Structures are given as structure tokens and as C-alpha cells.
Amino acid sequence: MTDQPLTKNIDMSRAPFDIEQYRQAEGYDAVLRMFKEMAPSDVLETVKNSGLKGRGGAGFPTGLKWSFVPAGDDAPKTKYLVVNADEMEPGTFKDRLLLEGDPHLLLEGMLIAAYTIQANTAYIFLRGEYLRAEKLLRAAIAQAHEQGLLGKNIQGSGFDLEIIVHTSAGRYICGEETALLNALEGKRATPRAKPPFPQVSGLWGKPTIVNNVETLCNLPGILRYGVDWYKGLGKGSDAGTKLCGVSGRVNNPGCWELALGTPIRELLEDKAGGMCAGYELRGFLPGGGSTDFLLPEHLDLTLDYDVIGKAGSRLATGTMIVLDDQTCPVGMVGNLMRFFSHESCGWCTPCRDGLPWIDEIFQRLERGDGRTEDLQILTEHVEYLGPGRTFCALAPGATAPLGSALRHFREDFDAHIHSGACPWRK
Amino acid sequence: MTTSTIIASSAPKVQARKLIPEEQHEIDHELTLYPDRRAVGLEALKIVQKHQGWVSDESLLAVAQYLGMSAHELDGVATFFNLIFRQPVGRNVMLFCDSVSCYIMGCERIKDHISERLGIDYGETTADGEYTLLPVPCLGDCDRAPVMLMAGEQHRNLTTQKIDDLLQQVQQELPESK
Numbered sequence: 085m086t087d088q089p090l091t092k093n094i095d096m097s098r099a100p101f102d103i104e105q106y107r108q109a110e111g112y113d114a115v116l117r118m119f120k121e122m123a124p125s126d127v128l129e130t131v132k133n134s135g136l137k138g139r140g141g142a143g144f145p146t147g148l149k150w151s152f153v154p155a156g157d158d159a160p161k162t163k164y165l166v167v168n169a170d171e172m173e174p175g176t177f178k179d180r181l182l183l184e185g186d187p188h189l190l191l192e193g194m195l196i197a198a199y200t201i202q203a204n205t206a207y208i209f210l211r212g213e214y215l216r217a218e219k220l221l222r223a224a225i226a227q228a229h230e231q232g233l234l235g236k237n238i239q240g241s242g243f244d245l246e247i248i249v250h251t252s253a254g255r256y257i258c259g260e261e262t263a264l265l266n267a268l269e270g271k272r273a274t275p276r277a278k279p280p281f282p283q284v285s286g287l288w289g290k291p292t293i294v295n296n297v298e299t300l301c302n303l304p305g306i307l308r309y310g311v312d313w314y315k316g317l318g319k320g321s322d323a324g325t326k327l328c329g330v331s332g333r334v335n336n337p338g339c340w341e342l343a344l345g346t347p348i349r350e351l352l353e354d355k356a357g358g359m360c361a362g363y364e365l366r367g368f369l370p371g372g373g374s375t376d377f378l379l380p381e382h383l384d385l386t387l388d389y390d391v392i393g394k395a396g397s398r399l400a401t402g403t404m405i406v407l408d409d410q411t412c413p414v415g416m417v418g419n420l421m422r423f424f425s426h427e428s429c430g431w432c433t434p435c436r437d438g439l440p441w442i443d444e445i446f447q448r449l450e451r452g453d454g455r456t457e458d459l460q461i462l463t464e465h466v467e468y469l470g471p472g473r474t475f476c477a478l479a480p481g482a483t484a485p486l487g488s489a490l491r492h493f494r495e496d497f498d499a500h501i502h503s504g505a506c507p508w509r510k
Numbered sequence: 511m512t513t514s515t516i517i518a519s520s521a522p523k524v525q526a527r528k529l530i531p532e533e534q535h536e537i538d539h540e541l542t543l544y545p546d547r548r549a550v551g552l553e554a555l556k557i558v559q560k561h562q563g564w565v566s567d568e569s570l571l572a573v574a575q576y577l578g579m580s581a582h583e584l585d586g587v588a589t590f591f592n593l594i595f596r597q598p599v600g601r602n603v604m605l606f607c608d609s610v611s612c613y614i615m616g617c618e619r620i621k622d623h624i625s626e627r628l629g630i631d632y633g634e635t636t637a638d639g640e641y642t643l644l645p646v647p648c649l650g651d652c653d654r655a656p657v658m659l660m661a662g663e664q665h666r667n668l669t670t671q672k673i674d675d676l677l678q679q680v681q682q683e684l685p686e687s688k
Contacts, residue, residue, distance in 0.1 A: 254592035
């Protein structure tokens, strides 16, 4: 038993475990037992009961997501599992740790997921810039083939699985699961209308599950040690552990595996070593660039999906970006708006036209040419680009830091307009 | 639709070039991994770029023909993705992360230093064809910001001094590579 199922094998100062070392550390035990003792429906029940929620950002229950895939004799024969390894959320560096630190853990998780939904082909949609991860994954897949853990009739189970690495070429929108499917099909990565949901009609019109890297890495532990153990890992209402990172002006930036339900203060002060000397905490984005700012008063909240949700933000990717008192909040949000504007796929009008307008206003504020009515326009855009107004979640994600910054750091916006310059650039 | 005669309006008479055997071989391998030829479009463009440095109109037409798809459709894919270069780039492409964590950690100053040293801004290539500077969204190394990816190597905790050292290193390696 372990209380760090995601990172127990990870030591970034050495190469990741090869298949022999991984198997010595109980690796692939869970799938071997699964093939012998469990029907796909048993695995589905186990994952449902575990309470595992998707770790890519949305936090949707994994078992429930899987349950929409048609099963049984009437179900389409071809189904796909797709791993979303297109980590590109600003300030997020957690999947890289798993991909580079323990690639076999991901493959084992993929075997479990693919067996459950009965998919015989799985694609890893990997960020093109993650060159080291690509090399390590290809090596791990070759090793798994050699040992009969991939390919035809795996370990005499009658189940086949091929894993294919697809490397992308840099577009944030590919993280949106339907855009990702279009990209895999060789099209421009624009999102698709839902319904139909990918579980029913996904890759090449076949039932498809898209899961995040970290989500899949939770599965071997759940099968190996059981649902009670998994639920017991969480200190609050959520089950399991979560990779949590901190970046910005802190003493020890990094990424750690923490029990869900751990206080944010513990992450920021114990793990990340607190703020650097001479810097004060002004606020933080708790889970990447698409989350609402939280403030120092929120430090005693716990890392739980619901708790952070009630405070008006989202746990999302769990990687915290820290705003200090010597960084301009308007500049920081402007940087995010530039990113979202650039990465809009251009498919729907509010996003394609709204985000560049927001970006332009931020550039104006930065130059000292801001006008009072600009803040009104920004505030309106938070609504115009908000949830339900656009084709996918990209623009609503952008409005999270924007809207919360306008509320929490209004005086900084005003200062840019009234002093005719960015006060931090003096 | 014929793919050999259409493409960017600026060059209406461009002809497809012949793919080199290595390119064809690698594209053929990718074709075994997908149930549909056009799904290989992006991978094929990356293969061509790996061998040629960038994707010219002639290359684009060749890939489109090979995959049996319209050149316009393939160009739609090529121009969608940040890392497919439809213009020539320098031998060293600096993918400089300008996202939020790097911003907080002072990447603007590092970028200004690079621009000053090399005389290029984002999207530009040095006159000697050695460097191209491009902004890239978050490189997922935020605990070691600012970061940059160059020639397959991630450079972390960047300082102006590190940039100077790196440029000097590339300079020293030049005579050997030529």
C-alpha cells in the first residue's frame, strides 16, 4: 500500500523505471489480475465506486463518462481510447511529470481503461513540444509489446490493444476533447457540436473515450488496492490524490502529489516554501490559466473540487500560479488574454472577435492609453464570452481570470488609466 | 480537384516536388497507424519539415497528392498549427515561452535581451539564417521559468547570462557542423 500511487516510482534525478523495474514495484499486477478475475463491467463498477474525477480540468466523474460508451453484443465493434496528453494550460506542468517520470504507469492505466470500454486501439495525443516524453513513451510501448502486455491476445485474455503515439504541433484548443478528435482525424482542430458526445460518436464516428494522463494514472492503484483504500486517501469529500504544482515567486516551485482535501496553505507554504523574500502574496489562480483568482484569505480552503468551486473558482489542473505584490495584475491578466486570443481556433464569433478586442484593450492599458469606458467593455465581455455563449470552453475559461481580476484588482486597473502608465513599469 | 495546379494565389504555377525516399518511407509507416489517409496529414507535414526545415508550397502539394487530399485542405491544417513552418526558418528555432508563469518570472527581459543580441523580434530570422525567434504557449515547465525550447533542448531558469552562454556555445559549434 502507498499513499502516493501516482508518484511512488518517480525520481526525476534518474531515468524512469523500465518495464522490469516497474514490474518489480508491483507494476502491471493490477492488469494481470483484471484479465483473470474481472469482466469489463466489474472494472466499470469499481471505477464508478472509487469516486475518481477527471484530472484534466473539468473534474467529471470518470466512471460515469465511461458508462455512456455502448457495451454488449449490439455495440459497435470498433471503439477508441484517446489519451489527452496535450498539456498546454498556462501554468500547468503536472502531466509532464507523469509522462517523463513513470511512462509505464500511464500504459497500465490505458490497458485498464481500454479493457473496460473494449477498445482495441488507443492513441496518445501528445504535445509536440514534449520531446522527452515522446521518446520515453515509445520505448515503454516497445517494452510492453516484448513482454506480451500489448498486442494480440494479451496474457491469454483474448483482449487486443495497440497503443499509438500521435504528436501534435502546438494548439491549445486540441486540449478540448472534440477538437482533439478532429486533429487526430487530420482536420483543423475546431470543436464539434455536442451531442453526439464522443462516447457514442467520437473518433471516425466510433465510440471514443478521451481521458487525461493523470486520470488514467489513477487506475492501476484503484484496481490494485481497492476502492476503500482509494477513498481513504482523500482527506475531504473527494477521493484519491492530486498532482498539485506551484509556480511564481515562491522559494521552492514544483509539483507534488497531495491528498485531495489538503489545505492550500500546506501546498504553498510547506511544499513550495512560501513566498520569496521581499514578495507578498496578492492572489493566485488555483488550477491553471482558466481559473478565477483566489486571495490570501482563501489559503485555508482545502484542495477539493467542491470547496474551491464554492469559493468561486475551480481546482481544475491543480497547478497554482502565484501573483505577488511586485507583479502587475493587469499585465498578468493581459498576458493570459494574449494567450487565449492567440489560441482561439476562430470557429465561433464571440471567441474569435471578442478575445482580440480584450487583448487590444489590455495593450492599451499597458501603454497608458486606457479609457474609463474600457473597464466597462471588459466587464461586458466577461458576460458575452461566458459559459453558454460560445461553442466550447476556451473563451469562458479566459473570462475566469478576467472577471475575477476586475473584481479583486480594480484599483490596479484604475491606476493604469488615471496615471496614464503601468505603475509597475516606472 | 487537381492538387498540382492550385495553391497560394501568390504562386499559382507551383508544382509538387518529389518526396525523398526517407520522407515517403516515414509517411508510409504513419499510414499503417490510422484507418484514413488524410489523418496522417499533420504527421506527414512534420516529417517533411524535419527533412526540409520548413513546408514549402512544393512540399505541401507533394504531401497532398501523396495522401489524396486537396492542397487547400492540407494547407488549412498546416496553417492552423503553431509548429508547422510555412516559411523558411533559421537553423536554430528558439521557441520562447511567453505564457503567464514565465511572464511573472521576468521572461520579457530575457526576450528583450535575445532580440537585442540577435537583432530579431518574434517571427523573424537573423540575416545569416542561424536563428528564428518564436513565441510559444506555456511549455509546461513552470517551476523552472523562464524557459525556452531550442534544437530539441529545453533551457530552464533562463537568465541573460544563460542566453549569452548559449549563443556562444552555438557559435562555437558552427565550424564543426559546416
